[in-house]
Amino acid sequence: MNMNGGQALMKALENEGVDILFGLPGGAILPVYDPLIDSSIRHVLVRHEQGAGHMAEGYAHATGRPGVAMVTSGPAATNIVTPLCDAYMDSIPMVVVTGQVPYAAIGTDAFQECDTTGITMSVTKHNYLVTEAADIPQVIHDAFYIATTGRPGPVLVDIPKDIVDPNNPRSAMEWYTPDSHDLPGYLPNQAGDAELIRQAAKLICEAERPVLYTGGGILKSRGAEALLELAELTGIHVVTTLMNRGGFPDDHPLCLGMPGMHGNYTAVTAMQESDLLIALGARFDDRVTGKVAGFAPLAKIIHVDIDSAELGKVRRPDVAIQGDCRVVIEELVKALKEMGGREAQPDRNQWRSRISGWQERFPLTYEQSKGDEMLKPQYVLEQLRDSTPSDTIVASGVGQHQMWTSQYWKFNHPYTWVNSGGLGTMGFAIPAAIGAKAGRPDRMVWAVDGDGCFQMTAQELVTAATEGFPIKVALINNAYLGMVRQWQEMFYEERYSEVYLTRDVPDYKMWAEALGCVGLRVESPEEVGPAIAQANEINDQPVVVEFRCEAEENVFPMVPAGMSNSDMVVDPSQRDQPR
Amino acid sequence: MTAADGGGTTTLVVRVENKAGVLARVAGLFARRGFNIESLAVAPTDDERFSRLTIVVGVDAAPMEQVVKQLDKLVNVVDIQELNPAVSVERELMMATVRADPSIRGQILDLVRVFQATVLNVGYDEIMVSLTGSPSRVDDFEDLLRPYGIVDVQRTGKVALPKLVKSAPDPLTP
Numbered sequence: 001m002n003m004n005g006g007q008a009l010m011k012a013l014e015n016e017g018v019d020i021l022f023g024l025p026g027g028a029i030l031p032v033y034d035p036l037i038d039s040s041i042r043h044v045l046v047r048h049e050q051g052a053g054h055m056a057e058g059y060a061h062a063t064g065r066p067g068v069a070m071v072t073s074g075p076a077a078t079n080i081v082t083p084l085c086d087a088y089m090d091s092i093p094m095v096v097v098t099g100q101v102p103y104a105a106i107g108t109d110a111f112q113e114c115d116t117t118g119i120t121m122s123v124t125k126h127n128y129l130v131t132e133a134a135d136i137p138q139v140i141h142d143a144f145y146i147a148t149t150g151r152p153g154p155v156l157v158d159i160p161k162d163i164v165d166p167n168n169p170r171s172a173m174e175w176y177t178p179d180s181h182d183l184p185g186y187l188p189n190q191a192g193d194a195e196l197i198r199q200a201a202k203l204i205c206e207a208e209r210p211v212l213y214t215g216g217g218i219l220k221s222r223g224a225e226a227l228l229e230l231a232e233l234t235g236i237h238v239v240t241t242l243m244n245r246g247g248f249p250d251d252h253p254l255c256l257g258m259p260g261m262h263g264n265y266t267a268v269t270a271m272q273e274s275d276l277l278i279a280l281g282a283r284f285d286d287r288v289t290g291k292v293a294g295f296a297p298l299a300k301i302i303h304v305d306i307d308s309a310e311l312g313k314v315r316r317p318d319v320a321i322q323g324d325c326r327v328v329i330e331e332l333v334k335a336l337k338e339m340g341g342r343e344a345q346p347d348r349n350q351w352r353s354r355i356s357g358w359q360e361r362f363p364l365t366y367e368q369s370k371g372d373e374m375l376k377p378q379y380v381l382e383q384l385r386d387s388t389p390s391d392t393i394v395a396s397g398v399g400q401h402q403m404w405t406s407q408y409w410k411f412n413h414p415y416t417w418v419n420s421g422g423l424g425t426m427g428f429a430i431p432a433a434i435g436a437k438a439g440r441p442d443r444m445v446w447a448v449d450g451d452g453c454f455q456m457t458a459q460e461l462v463t464a465a466t467e468g469f470p471i472k473v474a475l476i477n478n479a480y481l482g483m484v485r486q487w488q489e490m491f492y493e494e495r496y497s498e499v500y501l502t503r504d505v506p507d508y509k510m511w512a513e514a515l516g517c518v519g520l521r522v523e524s525p526e527e528v529g530p531a532i533a534q535a536n537e538i539n540d541q542p543v544v545v546e547f548r549c550e551a552e553e554n555v556f557p558m559v560p561a562g563m564s565n566s567d568m569v570v571d572p573s574q575r576d577q578p579r
Numbered sequence: 580m581t582a583a584d585g586g587g588t589t590t591l592v593v594r595v596e597n598k599a600g601v602l603a604r605v606a607g608l609f610a611r612r613g614f615n616i617e618s619l620a621v622a623p624t625d626d627e628r629f630s631r632l633t634i635v636v637g638v639d640a641a642p643m644e645q646v647v648k649q650l651d652k653l654v655n656v657v658d659i660q661e662l663n664p665a666v667s668v669e670r671e672l673m674m675a676t677v678r679a680d681p682s683i684r685g686q687i688l689d690l691v692r693v694f695q696a697t698v699l700n701v702g703y704d705e706i707m708v709s710l711t712g713s714p715s716r717v718d719d720f721e722d723l724l725r726p727y728g729i730v731d732v733q734r735t736g737k738v739a740l741p742k743l744v745k746s747a748p749d750p751l752t753p
Contacts, residue, residue: 125654184629185595185656309645309648309651
């Protein structure tokens with residue numbers, strides 16, 4: 001079938017199963033926006049290209065399918081670099097199509113030209129500059145394959161205008177449906193080595209104080225069920241990193257919750273005291289390990305990861321297994337069953353009682369506000385958690401509100417937590433929530449945002465309002481760049497430098513209304529529940545609920561940067577407790 | 580630490596797809612970590628779909644491990660061999676133009692003979708020579724030419740292949 005490159009691009013995207021595209025047109029990508037009109041793919045018109053990227057990420061987080069964004073060249077391409085880097089850090093499958101100036105004009109400093117593939121080389125799993133229209137079907141097929149297999153990640157496809165412009169003879173091509181990939185340097189391996197899996201099983205059977213340290217690889221490999229089976233078979237406690245919240249149910253008796261800098265005391269301490277860490281799809285991130293030399297000093301390490309570069313990157317494992325988390329866990333479960341299953345596990349009652357002791361002495365806690373005191377953000381999150389369906393999808397920005405959300409929410413379902421872990425991208429919440437809602441319109445989607453974050457990407461609420469994505473935003477307004485303020489309080493002798501945002505400017509309620517949302521303002525604890533109930537009832541419009549919160553509330557517990565996890569700072573009310 | 584101040588070097592032989600931008604991807608991985616590439620030789624292999632890069636980096640093996648793994652993750656990188664100089668044959672080509680007043684030209688030709696180098700071109704007071712050899716032999720030749728005044732020198736960077744197995748299987752198959 002004869003067609004032009006632009007038509008071929010749309011057809012190729014349709015063939016990959018793309019149902020929704022987040023984008024914003026412009027000069028170089030213009031010819032592709034014409035065949036888009038005739039395509040089955042829904043396009044969501046964003047207000048800023050960064051929004052398109054984060055929406056694609058949110059979609060991928062919530063559905064497991066690759067998110068797709070399409071923007072023009074030059075400034076549009078540079079605007080989407082942040083989401084690309086975010087997706088690269090958090091292994092989010094995403095395909096971004098960028099327009100480029102005509103092939104012959106590349107390198108001439110043409111209008112809206114930038115070296116998109118050069119700029120994005122280090123923040124993508126792979127990228128392409130397509131030079132011939134005839135390459136489009138194969139490149140798109142390869143791009144989705146690379147984005148979604150192995151360790152998932154973002155792939156960028158840069159398309160010069162002339163090869164998609166029907167008025168240019170260089171766009172003429174014959175359609176073909178690619179049925180294979182010629183990628184001799186890309187052979188993702190799924191299965192783990194059987195002998196290493198047996199060795200891992202043996203270590204597990206010998207361990208007295210084992211902990212399952214589970215990361216984003218669980219969710220990426222769709223391995224939550226396998227993990228549950230492994231944990232229940234062995235009776236080993238599970239910590240879920242920020243990237244694996246929801247990958248193991250928080251209400252499960254074996255769940256210890258989030259480890260790391262703001263993780264809960266028991267999760268951090270159990271890892272510190274453990275004699276065997278079974279790291280599954282986790283990467284020993286500095287926010288989890290604290291000072292590496294002091295991290296889990298007595299523990300042997302089993303490390304399972306699809307990416308062999310993660311094995312030994314931070315901590316040398318005793319058993320390193322390269323493979324897909326779900327596949328390896330399933331094999332591990334088989335091996336453990338062959339060794340005797342639960343019967344072969346040693347008596348770990350002493351360890352269990354130490355864990356429950358920590359849980360009793362060091363639960364998450366905060367001091368409820370009294371009298372005229374301002375709202376406590378933790379209270380808002382507890383109320384929100386208790387007044388929404390358990391499968392609500394929660395997206396967050398980055399900072400104190402993100403940590404409180406991860407701490408206080410009960411994640412009992414996989415793919416309900418959408419957040420920016422590795423890159424820590426402020427402003428992620430609103431566009432990511434829109435993407436999640438686009439992927440899961442059946443679910444309630446709440447964005448929990450800070451006032452600093454909100455001001456970075458609030459314009460996408462216009463997208464939500466006009467495109468029909470009734471997300472809800474819980475805006476924790478503490479008038480500060482709160483996490484930075486906390487660090488200045490704790491580590492810079494309360495010398496506050498450029499962290500005060502003001503309480504009343506902008507007027508968030510009015511701003512929300514101007515953006516096409518319902519705006520609500522909450523100032524006292526009694527108003528919290530009714531406002532959430534009101535927001536939950538609104539399904540034809542986005543809602544922003546501004547919770548005016550205490551400015552000086554800090555996130556505890558905390559491992560100060562560069563310190564060992566054994567030096568965790570707990571809530572002031574727990575500082576006299578025996579460790 | 581570089582080879583020049585006594586640190587180790589690592590030689591990587593990297594087979595890549597013969598496509599635009601692949602060298603930039605490979606070089607970028609070293610640049611991002613502040614590793615200087617000491618020499619680099621690139622040429623297509625007998626299979627025109629692939630090129631072979633021979634990269635010498637002034638970094639000890641330990642910090643290289645992560646780079647090699649990252650390199651292996653590049654979609655266009657097909658395979659990587661880390662070559663230990665003790666078990667590989669290394670060659671480098673040098674071309675040099677040296678001052679050679681007719682009165683001393685004979686001395687330079689003596690060196691050319693000793694090193695089994697080649698005279699490529701002769702001017703009225705300069706001579707152009709070339710030598711292919713192990714990098715250390717090329718170093719020696721360059722050091723000996725230097726006092727005469729090197730006008731121009733160009734080295735290719737080394738290429739290398741693993742040494743072959745010496746002990747034949749028993750019995751020897753025809």
